[in-house]
Structures are given as C-alpha cells and as structure tokens.
Amino acid sequence: METSSGTTGGTIQASLGGRYATALFGLAEQQGALTAVESSLRTLSAAIAESDDLAALVKSPLIGRDAAGRALGALVPVLDLDPLTANFLGVLAQNRRLGDLPAIIRAFRDLAARSRGETSAEVVSAHPLDDLQVDALRQQLRHRVGREVAIDLKVDPTLLGGLIVRIGSQMIDSSIKTRLNTLAHAMKG
Template sequence: MSYESVARRYGRAIFEIGKETGTLAALAREIGDASAMYSASEELRLVLDNPLIPEASREELLRELGGRAAFSDVTKNTLLLLARRRRLAALPEIARQLALLVDQDQNVARAVVTSAGPLSDGYLDRLRAELEKATGRKISVTHRQDPSLIAGVVTQIDDQVIDGSLRTRLSSFRDNLLRT
C-alpha cells in the first residue's frame, strides 16, 4: 500500500509545527529515529499494527518507547495520533517526506555518489565542493559502492544523474562499434 499522499500531509504538518516552534531539526531527527525503530523491528510493527491488541496497550508501548528515546512531546503525540488513526505503517514515508521538506527549507540537495571501490574523504570533500559550486546549494553526500561500475563515479542529485563510470563508457563504445 502506498502512503505517499498521507505521508505528504503528515510530513507537511510536522514541518510546520517544527518551523513554528523552532524545533524543526530536532523534530525531523526524532521522526527519523522513530521511523528507524519502527522499520527495524518486525516485532514492534506486529504489535503496533495489530488491531487485536487494545489501543491503550499500543499507546502505552509508544509512550514508553518515546520516553526511552527522549522524544519531545510533539513527536510522542505524533506517534500516538498515527497509532490511533492506524497510520504507523506510513511512518517511514512520513520521515522521508519531512526530510525532503527540511532539505528544501535549508537549500540542501542530497547527492548519492556510487563508485566501484572506496573513495577517500578528501575526494568526497572536493566533489562536494564542486557540486555545491555547480548547483548553488549545500550538498549532503552519501557514498555507496558498486563493483559492477568497474571504475569511475556515478553521481545522482535529485533526478539528475552524472555517469562517469567505466561500465557506461565501455557500453557506449561497444554500441558505437556495433553501429559501424
């Protein structure tokens, strides 16, 4: 089931509350942490999503988890509201939507850099600086490794992909040879 439209509404509401209260960064982090907890534990999901478990028991569990994680009242109340409305399954998408809104608000773009092997911190810092210069935005870089690239780097920012991998160059070379 897709929760994208529901998640956009909740994400926007949480974003607005965070902006109004000046707690946007902390709130986004807490929602992300709650989402990670929910996603990581199948047992937790089974309990929280089970309609046969009394609502009071689910709410007590959420309050305890929120207390242990030192979540703010806003985050705890958000989780309780999602549980009451049977929308906890949307939490990972809500966290994603909220992160997108925070990034837009702070003029941050997320770049995924994929290489065949490890890249040094110095290289990633230089790449980040060049991407920031090219886009005029702050860049948050995530590095992934994919040995199938053979060599080179593929960088994705939003929906733009810059493919400098040897795999792609060899594929293009092969296609050109086959056409002639």
Template sequence: MAELTTIARPYAKAAFVFAKEQGDLGKWEKMLGLAAAVAGDATMRAYLDQPELDDAAKVSAFAEVCGDELDESGCNFVAQLAQNKRLPLLPIILQLFHELLAQEQRFTDVELISAFDLDDAATEKLVTALKKRLGTDVNVTTSVDQSLIGGVLVRAGDTVIDGSLRGRLNRLAEQLNS
C-alpha cells in the same frame, strides 16, 4: 507507493510546519527518525497489529519504547497517527519531512558510490563540483561497489550521474549493438 505518499504528505507537512514554528526542525527530524524505526520494526509491527489493542495502548507502547526521545508533542503526533490508523506511514512521513527540510535549508543529499574508497581530497573535489552544479549545499554519504570497476556513480535525488567504468562499458556496448 504513490498512494501512501499522498496519504502521508499532510502529516509530514503538519509536522514540519509545527516544528518550524517551534524552532525544533532538527529535534523533530530525530524524533520522526526514531518513531519511523520503531514503526518499521517487525516485532513492534506485530504487536501494534493486534486487533485487541486500542489506540491508547498503541501510543503507550510506542512512548515506552521511544522513552525520553519522544517529547509530548511527538507523543501527540503518534497518537494522532494511531487514531487514524496511520502508524505504518511513519517511514514515509520521515522521508517527506526530510525533503521539506532539505528545501527549507537548501541542501541536497548526495550518495557517492565508487569502486574503491575515496580519499578526502577526491571527495572534497566532487562535493565542490556538485555544489556548483546543483546550486545547493550537499550532504554526502559514500559507499563502495566493486562491480563498478572504476569511477564514481552519483545519486542526488532523481539525478543520477554515472561516471563509472561499468556504465561507460554498458553505453559502448549499446552503441555497438545498435
């Protein structure tokens, strides 16, 4: 995976720099999201993997599937990827682009996983505490995992804060067994 990330990084950086110069960071993130979804689709991958297809046919098929959502510069980006046999890297390029965007706009994507649905007041309290701790704005997504028993598991990039009852019980069991 690290090797693919290394290969994808210059493409993500180039797309980011171009989008920033054009003032279209949001538009580019949407285009890359769509292109990554198309590239990740099993049917499309099977079509694009046909050895008899040349790069122009691949780009044409890509543009046809994406429709008007992919502008001329987006099509040129896809063409460059196709020419260099890098279309499968689009999901990684999207991820790296999003990370660059988060650094630029100083926000962090945070996932809150709880045993039960969180009400708005609890979510807002957690968001406020996370903003203070992380020093950036946060984009929150929530999900439910009943196996947590209670509490909340917070994932913010490489940072994981386990405030779940299951996590506390696991730590207690480790202490008792050591």
C-alpha cells in the same frame, strides 16, 4: 502550501505521507522545534532500520491502535524523542498511519532541507562512509546541483561496493551489484 520560511511543498503535499509531513513541519516551525523534530525523526529512522521488531510494529496492520500507541510511547524516552514528535507518533498510531512513517520522515527531511536552502539526497552505500568520504560526496553533489546538499545515508551490503544516490527524481547508480547485473544481462545476449 507556503511556509513562513518561503518554501513550497507542492509535490511533497501530493501524497498522504507528504500531507502529514507538511503538518508536522508547520507545527515544528511554529513552535521553533524544527531542529529537535528533525533530530528525533533521524533517530527514529535509524532505530527502524536497526530493529526488526520496530520495523514490524511500524509496518504491521495487525497491531491495534492502542497497542501501537503504547509501544511507541514506551520508546519515546528510550530514543529521547522530542515531545512534538512523540505526540505526532501517537496521532499516527491512532489514525493507523504508522506504515506511512518512512515516507513521512523522507518528506519532512525534504521540507527541512528546502527551508534551509538545501537539496536533500539519499545515499545508499555498501559500507558505512566515514566523515571525509561524506564531505567529499557533499562537495561533489553541491557542485552538481549548484547548492548545499543534505545527505541521508543508508547502508545496503548487497550493493557489494559503490553508491546509489537519489536527488529528487534523479538517480545515480554506480553500485557493483548493478554493474554485475548489467554485465550478466549483456552476456546472456
């Protein structure tokens, strides 16, 4: 699919979540709401990561369409989500596709990054990174891939230290957890 900004979503469209993200991206682009939708999805993603109840709502196939729609509708003003994202969540609830929401959010971020001429990278760290660390990482990734990089930060304390960086199909794992696991495996012989 060719969007008006000239980006192609070929591999993104291959999955069901990718098709939903592409549809949302197209609507947001038509309505001039890309920034608002991207911001709302970022807020929603953080809320899912921080709330076990919200994560369960999104993942559970046992929660009915109407109940899920009402619960998400109640969250819209609390999270200050834009109207297009709010409507989109209602569609996902009615179509019983809330379980695909994390993949849809990732695919939307990729599409938005591509439309700005950026590459998106998912960075998982053991501890939250400060602004200077994020800027330094962005510079290194920009040098590596040859263009601007939009960074999606996540925290996973089980890594102990270091980072895991995913850019497309590439993964750079410098986490202490992986190093320790590699060492333990090598010692077992």
